[in-house]
Amino acid sequence: MKDNDSFNATLAAATCALLGSAVAAPVAAQDAGSDWSFDSALLYYGESDGRVSDFSAAVSALRDLGDERKFSATVTADTLTGASASGAIALDRPQTFTSPSGRAVYTTPAGAVPLDDTFHDARFALNASWTQPLARLYTVSAGVGFSTEYDYTHIGANLSLARDFNKRNTTVNAGVAWSQDDVKPVGGLPIPLSQMLDVDNNSNKLGGSESKDVLDLLLGFTQVLNRTTVLRVNYSYSDSSGYLNDPYKLLSVVDPLTGDTLARVPIGQGPNGVYLFESRPDARTKQSLYAEVKHSFGDPVMYFSYRYMTDDWGIDSHTGEVRLRWPLGEGYIEPQLRYYKQSAADFYRASLVSGSALPRYASADFRLGDFDATTVGIKYGHGTPNGNEWSIRAEYYQQTGSVPSEQIIGNQANRALYPDLSAVIVQFGYRFRP
Amino acid sequence: MKKIPLCLVLLGLAGCAQVQPWERDVLARPEMSLDNAPLDAAIDDHIYFSKEASSGGRGFGGGGCGCN
Amino acid sequence: MQKPAIPVVTVRRLLLAIVLACFALTAIAADSGDALDLERLRGKVVLLDFWASWCEPCRHSFPWLNEMQTKYADRGLVIIGVNVDREHADAERFLREIPATFRIVYDPAGALASRYDVPGMPSSYVLDAKGDVVGRHIGFRNALRAEREAELQKLLEKTQ
Numbered sequence: 001m002k003d004n005d006s007f008n009a010t011l012a013a014a015t016c017a018l019l020g021s022a023v024a025a026p027v028a029a030q031d032a033g034s035d036w037s038f039d040s041a042l043l044y045y046g047e048s049d050g051r052v053s054d055f056s057a058a059v060s061a062l063r064d065l066g067d068e069r070k071f072s073a074t075v076t077a078d079t080l081t082g083a084s085a086s087g088a089i090a091l092d093r094p095q096t097f098t099s100p101s102g103r104a105v106y107t108t109p110a111g112a113v114p115l116d117d118t119f120h121d122a123r124f125a126l127n128a129s130w131t132q133p134l135a136r137l138y139t140v141s142a143g144v145g146f147s148t149e150y151d152y153t154h155i156g157a158n159l160s161l162a163r164d165f166n167k168r169n170t171t172v173n174a175g176v177a178w179s180q181d182d183v184k185p186v187g188g189l190p191i192p193l194s195q196m197l198d199v200d201n202n203s204n205k206l207g208g209s210e211s212k213d214v215l216d217l218l219l220g221f222t223q224v225l226n227r228t229t230v231l232r233v234n235y236s237y238s239d240s241s242g243y244l245n246d247p248y249k250l251l252s253v254v255d256p257l258t259g260d261t262l263a264r265v266p267i268g269q270g271p272n273g274v275y276l277f278e279s280r281p282d283a284r285t286k287q288s289l290y291a292e293v294k295h296s297f298g299d300p301v302m303y304f305s306y307r308y309m310t311d312d313w314g315i316d317s318h319t320g321e322v323r324l325r326w327p328l329g330e331g332y333i334e335p336q337l338r339y340y341k342q343s344a345a346d347f348y349r350a351s352l353v354s355g356s357a358l359p360r361y362a363s364a365d366f367r368l369g370d371f372d373a374t375t376v377g378i379k380y381g382h383g384t385p386n387g388n389e390w391s392i393r394a395e396y397y398q399q400t401g402s403v404p405s406e407q408i409i410g411n412q413a414n415r416a417l418y419p420d421l422s423a424v425i426v427q428f429g430y431r432f433r434p
Numbered sequence: 435m436k437k438i439p440l441c442l443v444l445l446g447l448a449g450c451a452q453v454q455p456w457e458r459d460v461l462a463r464p465e466m467s468l469d470n471a472p473l474d475a476a477i478d479d480h481i482y483f484s485k486e487a488s489s490g491g492r493g494f495g496g497g498g499c500g501c502n
Numbered sequence: 503m504q505k506p507a508i509p510v511v512t513v514r515r516l517l518l519a520i521v522l523a524c525f526a527l528t529a530i531a532a533d534s535g536d537a538l539d540l541e542r543l544r545g546k547v548v549l550l551d552f553w554a555s556w557c558e559p560c561r562h563s564f565p566w567l568n569e570m571q572t573k574y575a576d577r578g579l580v581i582i583g584v585n586v587d588r589e590h591a592d593a594e595r596f597l598r599e600i601p602a603t604f605r606i607v608y609d610p611a612g613a614l615a616s617r618y619d620v621p622g623m624p625s626s627y628v629l630d631a632k633g634d635v636v637g638r639h640i641g642f643r644n645a646l647r648a649e650r651e652a653e654l655q656k657l658l659e660k661t662q
Contacts, residue, residue, distance in 0.1 A: 037472045045481060050622065059472055067643045074476070136502075136640065152497055167455050167621060168500030189437030213493045217492075224453050224500075228460050232468050234491055276467065294466055306465065309488040317488045325465055332465075367487055373438055379474075394473070419483065427477065455623045456586035456615040494595035501623050502559050502641035 035064045039431045042191050047423040051115060052082035054364045068139070069132040078123040083115035085419040087249040087364030087412070088275055089351050089412065090114070096272040100248050102187040102202050105269045113419040116248055123149040128159075137164040146181070160218070169224040177216040185247035189192040192245060192279030193358060196210075197272030204277075210243030238286040240261035249278045251364045254351045259410030262354055276352060278363040287313040301325045314346035315368065331382035336395070338375040344368060350403040350417050366419055371401030388432040395425040455500060462499030538582065538607045538614070540633055547574075547657045549581045552615055555604040556587075557623045563642035564600045570654060571604040577600035577658045578631075584609050586623075613657065631661045 020208030038061050045054040056078040063071045087093065088108075095108045099117040108114040121372065129143030138161065145156040156179030164171050183189075190196075190227040197204055220234040252261040253274040262274040292305035307319040324334040347361035377395030384390070401418035453461070464470050475492065483489045524594040541550065551567060571581045580609055581604035584618040588610050597606070618627065621640050628637035637653055639646070 032465070039476060041473050041496070043477060056477075060451050076476075087443075133502075141447045159488070164500070166452055169452050177480075212512055224458075224461060225451050230466065230468060232458075236491055257502060286488075288488065288491050292468065292492075294468060296466055301463075307488070307491045309491075312488075319488065319491075340482070340486060352477075367485060373486065383484070395444070396458055396462050397481075397485075423485075425481065429473065440620065452509075454612065455625070456554065456609075456612050456617065456619055457622065458558050459554065459588060462554075462558075480532050499556055499558065499623065502643070 001184075023037070035066070036431045037062045037064075037431070040266070040429065042048045042428045044426045046421060046425075047082065047421060050082065051421070052080060052084055052423075054078055054080045062284075067133070069130075071130050073126070073128040076123075076125040076127075078125075079086070080123065081119070083376045085120045086116045086367055087278060087366075088114040088252045088273075089254070089261065089364070089417060090415045091252075091273070092411070094272075095261070096270070097250075097275065098196055098199055098270055100185065100187045102197075102205065103199060105271075111415070112414065121149050121151075123147060125154075134161075137168075138162070144224060150183065151185050152183050156180070157214075162220075171220075171222040173218075173220045173222075175216075175218040175220070177214075177342055178216075179213045179214045179216075181208050181214070181242075183212070183243060183247065189243075190277035191360065193276050196250060196271045196275040196277065198266050198268055201270070212240060212242035212244060214238065214240045221431075225293075225396050230294050232290075232292050234288075234290040236286075236287075236288045236290070238284075240284045240286075241282060244280045244282060244284060245278055245357075246280075246363075246365055247277070249363060249365045251278060251349060251362055252351045253354050254409060254412070256353050256355055257410055258409070259351070259412040261351075262303070274354070276362075278365065279361050280347070281313065281361055282347060282365055284311055284313055299327045313368070315342055315344070317342035328380075329382075331380060334379040334381070335373070336379065337378045339376075340370070340374075341372040342370065344370040344404070350407045350412070351409070353409065366399075366401055366421070369401050369418060370404070371396065371399050371418065373399040374423075381429075384412045390431075391427075391429040393425070393427040396423065397421070458499045458501075462501075466496050538584075540629065543580055543629075544633050545563065545630060545631050546578045546580045547654060547661060548633075549579065549654070550584060550625065550627040550629065551581065552584045552586060552609075552618070552620050552625045554586050554623060555592040556577075559642040560596075560624050561600060562644060563624055564602060566642075566644075566647055568601075568603045572649065574654060574658055579654060580662050581605070582607060584614055586612055587612070588622075622662050626650075628657065630657050635652060 018175065038059065038169065040059045041057070043054070043056045043058075045052070045056075048258065056076060058074060058076040060072065060074040065071065083263045086097070088097070090111055091112050091236055092110055094110050094115055094429060096105050097108070097114065097117070099106055106117045125145070127143065127145040129141060131139060131141040134140050140162045143158045145154070147154045156177060158175060160173055160175030162171055172315035188202055188207050191206065191208055195202035215238070217237045218234060220232065222230065222232045224230050253276060254261050264272055264274050266272060286309060288307055290305065290310040292303065292308040295302050303321075303323040305321045305326070309315070309317045317340065319338070319340045321336070321338040321342035323334055324335040325332050347359060347368075348368045349359070349362045349364055351364065352358070352362060361401035375395050375397045377393060379393040381389055381391035399421040403417045460466060469475070479490060549567070549570070551563065553563065567581050567583070570579065583602055583604055585606055585608050586595045590608065590610065593608065615655055618625070626639040627635050628642045630636045637658065639650065
């Protein structure tokens with residue numbers, strides 16, 4: 001289940017976001033005496049078609065120790081249930097798969113996109129950071145992060161340095177983050193491109209755990225453009241190495257003419273088709289260029305950002321986001337729009353063709369496919385008389401993918417090969433100073 | 435320390451004027467801070483990274499009131 | 503015009519500030535019509551502090567400035583807070599929350615701030631009894647309070 005890959009980015013993102021919270025006071029200073037401030041959020045994420053749903057709660061504490069020294073810690077807890085597409089393709093007959101534990105089977109009805117066996121998972125994460133000036137124009141920040149779920153643990157650390165120029169109109173910052181993730185999947189680690197076997201046959205599974213190391217470098221530049229506009233541009237470089245596979249993802253092996261999954265007769269209980277576990281390279285280098293602008297039109301504030309990402313797996317992506325925050329009485333309303341587009345990884349395959357040479361790397365994981373995604377949302381925030389703020393955010397996320405025509409074989413053309421995803425996100429937030 | 439007009443050299447932006455420290459009133463507003471909703475940002479990044487192949491990109495620091 | 507005394511952290515800009523400070527500077531207060539005439543304050547040690555309602559460290563500097571003003575007023579210390587808010591109402595709101603025992607003048611157009619070429623918010627200029635700028639502090643740090651108080655004490659001693 002696949003928030004596996006999320007953690008290195010969660011560290012970088014959450015910590016970078018944390019670093020931001022450590023530097024900029026999240027709640028407007030009301031009382032010179034109160035040095036603690038808190039931010040909390042309760043989130044519901046729900047995908048359509050009975051797929052993944054997630055409840056999560058996060059609390060962030062920020063302590064201002066005066067003279068620009070700040071300590072921040074965030075605790076997050078998630079409970080995840082549901083199933084994601086496993087990578088096997090839909091078929092005109094029911095399909096049976098061995099569950100990840102290797103002890104049972106689960107069935108996908110005819111015509112449906114196969115989903116992983118339903119799972120329940122709890123995740124716990126802790127991030128902490130410290131920020132302080134080194135000299136008048138220099139700020140240093142360091143952080144650590146840790147997260148755990150039943151088959152995955154992550155630890156990480158980060159360090160950044162920022163220097164201001166031009167009467168603090170310009171800021172240059174450089175940061176580095178290291179992380180190590182350990183994955184110990186239920187049922188063991190499948191040998192890449194090995195076939196899914198019958199229940200209680202673990203001959204293609206390795207025991208123990210595997211790990212992944214990630215190094216992130218960030219070079220950032222913030223520039224005040226005028227009294228009402230600020231720009232930030234970041235260049236990031238990320239290097240992952242180690243176990244990058246999703247141990248639960250599969251590919252269907254199909255007939256070269258009909259495009260239907262090859263049938264198989266299980267001995268006892270087991271898969272009724274030929275499915276192979278995916279295989280990804282053991283290294284990945286990503287680079288991205290990100291720019292954001294905040295501009296004030298009097299009271300309303302507009303935010304716009306664009307990010308371009310490219311990696312050595314052949315994936316290119318573009319992300320554009322815009323938000324407009326409009327004051328409304330005691331609070332504000334902020335509609336938002338995000339558009340994301342990515343191209344498929346070089347080794348992305350909708351299915352594997354029987355008789356053709358097996359590629360070295362192959363994955364049918366939709367997250368590595370060709371798709372675009374749109375998010376529309378709105379946030380409403382309301383300030384309370386004592387300076388606290390509660391907020392509510394609702395978003396709708398829709399992902400639409402496509403498979404290159406040369407990968408569509410025979411009967412596959414009549415079926416939905418790419419499982420479109422749509423999800424609803426609702427978040428309640430509360431910021432307060434005790 | 436030599437003061438390099440970075441806004442001109444690095445980006446070549448037209449109309450990139452230097453804002454004086456006493457003119458940072460608008461930029462000092464919390465909603466003008468680039469990192470004013472860190473929890474939202476962390477949540478979004480986690481969701482998108484679970485469902486997409488790209489991640490992060492945000493850094494920290496800069497903008498704001500430029501105080502101290 | 504006297505030769506200005508220049509302390510540690512100086513660049514061309516401070517020299518310029520000193521040259522300008524040696525002339526009689528006037529800033530008109532928006533409401534009180536009270537001109538800031540530093541000439542009239544010769545013989546006093548003056549601490550000119552540029553502040554704004556949106557400046558977070560100013561919430562910490564005010565209690566200290568109040569303490570200094572109260573403690574050393576009868577020894578000849580005059581603290582003047584120069585407010586650079588564009589909207590007077592913003593300054594008023596800040597002062598209701600964190601009152602000042604020292605004198606406030608208003609510089610909403612930033613004329614005085616530009617004459618001093620204020621390098622950061624808040625900024626304090628310390629003027630000796632002769633009216634020369636002998637010290638400049640950019641930003642407010644709790645850790646430097648003792649050192650700054652000692653600087654004032656030294657200057658006040660010279661005027662006795």
